[in-house]
Amino acid sequence: MSRLNREDIVAGAGRRFATHGYHGTSMRDLGEDLGILGSSLYSHVGGKQELLVAVVERGATFFENAAADALAADCAPEEQMRGLIAAHVGVLLDHRPEARTYLTEVGFLDDSERSRVNQIRDRYEEAFRSTISEGIDQGVFRKDCDSRLAAIYILSILNALDRWYDEKGRLTRAKVIEDIYRFVIAALT
Amino acid sequence: MSRLNREDIVAGAGRRFATHGYHGTSMRDLGEDLGILGSSLYSHVGGKQELLVAVVERGATFFENAAADALAADCAPEEQMRGLIAAHVGVLLDHRPEARTYLTEVGFLDDSERSRVNQIRDRYEEAFRSTISEGIDQGVFRKDCDSRLAAIYILSILNALDRWYDEKGRLTRAKVIEDIYRFVIAALT
DNA sequence: CCTAGACAAACGAACGTTCGTTTGTTACGC
């Protein structure tokens, strides 16, 4: 067992926050997961709240970067939506602890960090909104469709994945992406 | 200020759990909300966990009853789906603390209560699944549509409402129900 | 030898809960 660094601590915190919640996690719990004492965590990190900030920020950044990549493709609205959906599912399943913590524990950040994270989330939603608007303008999506609300609905479906999807089950990742894509495209057209 | 009964305590716990989470709520916090000491709560309830059980069970029952009412209408699949959507939104907004606690804190119940609540939730989902299946059989909904997954998607949209919808905003309850209904029907046809 | 990481002990505060007691209300025999 080699010694731990700050990244190990943040990763461990992500796992614990995702399963037990921020307030349901003690520093001693977290230390035990990592094989050290709770007090030893303070060699790496300023405190518990700082860990939450680090984990949530990591989660937000994953989504942010994935959306940027998906938008960079710059293709037709339908394909762009497929890319956004695939990217979101990818982040959610590849970085499940951070993604879940980002989605469920953001409310426990204090005001300044929370509003910063919310700004990132707004920019992220904007990627979905503008893709939908583009589709409406090009006439490939329904005209009587509020892009703001539709973006929320799509993200609601995607975020909820985390609570029911089992990577070990029969439903492959590619299949769930395809199924959601078809559902969403049908809803938009 | 008259004295409190058990219902008042459970209602207060629902509000506090919904905003601060189960582990983020102390008995003293809860007492302060209600204008009594934390210790005085034990005149009404056995303990904190018992409060969580009571709140979550109330939330689950609201949804259960609403679905039963909606199914009792026994109309065409599309109208039945509209009824289920309206019923779900109604419960979510009329009993927001209990609904939110039911949706987000169910994981902190201990095993026996959690599995009982999950059974109720499964029966509730079944109402959506069977309505979709019925629509597919009658040829009014798409054939290439997995009713299990579609039910999850629809419920994902509905449950997420709680995190963004503001009753005080421009979007009325009737309008959001109608918008979700149109989105869902488009997705299913 | 130096230093960063881990330990072990301890801090004060807050936790859920229990206890004995006080207060306010309700019901009933006289």
Add this chain to the structure above:
DNA sequence: GCGTAACAAACGAACGTTCGTTTGTCTAGG
């Protein structure tokens, strides 16, 4: 109608435990 017993609600202090955090010491690798 009045006094009183019974009861429920709330208090306030204290229990033992756990919390986040601080401090000082030790130890192993570079």
